[in-house]
Amino acid sequence: MKSPRLQLDSASRNELLLQAYRGVLALALFGFAMSLLLFQAYAQIALGLAIAIGVAGERLTVAGHSLFASRLLIAFLAVAIFALAGSGDGVNDAIIYLCGPLMVLAVIFLPLREYIACAVVLALGMCGLGFATLLNRLELPHNDSPLWQIWPHLIIFLVAHAANTFMLNSIVSRMGRFLSSERSRLTEERAVWHQAAFTDVLSGVFNRRGFMDDAERQHRRAQIERMPLAVLMIDIDHFKAVNDTYGHAVGDLVIQNLAAKLQGHFRNTDIIGRLGGEEFCVLLTGVDHERAQHSAERFRAAVAALPVDTKAGPVAYTVSIGFAWMKNNEALPALLQVADRALYRAKQHGRNCVMASNYWDKLTVGSKL
Numbered sequence: 001m002k003s004p005r006l007q008l009d010s011a012s013r014n015e016l017l018l019q020a021y022r023g024v025l026a027l028a029l030f031g032f033a034m035s036l037l038l039f040q041a042y043a044q045i046a047l048g049l050a051i052a053i054g055v056a057g058e059r060l061t062v063a064g065h066s067l068f069a070s071r072l073l074i075a076f077l078a079v080a081i082f083a084l085a086g087s088g089d090g091v092n093d094a095i096i097y098l099c100g101p102l103m104v105l106a107v108i109f110l111p112l113r114e115y116i117a118c119a120v121v122l123a124l125g126m127c128g129l130g131f132a133t134l135l136n137r138l139e140l141p142h143n144d145s146p147l148w149q150i151w152p153h154l155i156i157f158l159v160a161h162a163a164n165t166f167m168l169n170s171i172v173s174r175m176g177r178f179l180s181s182e183r184s185r186l187t188e189e190r191a192v193w194h195q196a197a198f199t200d201v202l203s204g205v206f207n208r209r210g211f212m213d214d215a216e217r218q219h220r221r222a223q224i225e226r227m228p229l230a231v232l233m234i235d236i237d238h239f240k241a242v243n244d245t246y247g248h249a250v251g252d253l254v255i256q257n258l259a260a261k262l263q264g265h266f267r268n269t270d271i272i273g274r275l276g277g278e279e280f281c282v283l284l285t286g287v288d289h290e291r292a293q294h295s296a297e298r299f300r301a302a303v304a305a306l307p308v309d310t311k312a313g314p315v316a317y318t319v320s321i322g323f324a325w326m327k328n329n330e331a332l333p334a335l336l337q338v339a340d341r342a343l344y345r346a347k348q349h350g351r352n353c354v355m356a357s358n359y360w361d362k363l364t365v366g367s368k369l
Helices: 010-038 041-062 064-088 093-109 112-139 146-198 207-223 240-248 249-264 289-305 334-347
Strands: 231-235 271-276 278-284 308-310 313-315 318-327 355-356
Touching: 010 064, 010 093, 041 064, 064 093, 064 112, 093 112, 093 146, 112 146, 146 207, 146 278, 146 308, 207 231, 207 271, 207 278, 207 318, 207 334, 231 240, 231 289, 231 313, 231 334, 240 249, 249 271, 249 278, 249 289, 249 313, 278 289, 289 318, 289 355, 318 334
Parallel strands: 318 355
Antiparallel strands: 231 278, 231 318, 271 278, 308 313
């Protein structure tokens, strides 16, 4: 759960709450030590309960119950304010020192409605303490402090409290919007860098790193769900002759054209990558060897039938395709090796064809192609 206005994620919110609890616990332990030396049993019992609540809240935060823990901390501080104020002169320094931290915690951890309710309850409590102080002083026959001195202090506190309430909400809300925009910007930048790291600049499909990363995930899923899976290894025939005849600029256009045809022919769920040079690879998920061979054959025919338009005129090219399929939960490197062996056979058989490997008879992982 995110912080309502500060837009913290769950981990940051829990860490902030944990630090708040540990800070309160440290102060409570110090106060308890001082109370053993200087104060009476009343203070010792109150601080002992505060330590117990602090330990419980800290454990709740560690366990992930941050919403309940944050409300417990705020309620505990509110009770502490009234207890300390009620034990003295009513509207005293305890309120001034503790109301600020209480409202800061409330604005960070509570939704707006609960935050305003907390501020209102605190203000009403101050008014109640003011009346209690007034009644107490009316009963005292010898009181040097005039009664009119109580109300200015109370009014000043209420005005300052209202100003702080709205100011804190405004500041934290603006900070939350800023953090949210920064998080969005960083997410966009991360996506750009991720695309640059895993995408081939020339063709626009995955590079070797991106292909292997995505293919490994799909391969593990296919093994777990027992889905069929096939791999196509695709190579442009006589690509060196294209570069030598028309130049590297036309060769780049051929590679881009092939990548576009791959993306248009295969499904969005299939993984397409350029492994290097003129060699591409396609991972087909949920496809058995017969459908893989049929799809590869249709793609080969489509490439041969449609030349690419260049400044040098239409340039026709063909591709050779080797394919392999997962038979007995083979590892992905083994399947790629099978498909690569099949591609080698396709080139041996005159190119511009689709071939399967004889891996199932002879080839073993790690053998020399």
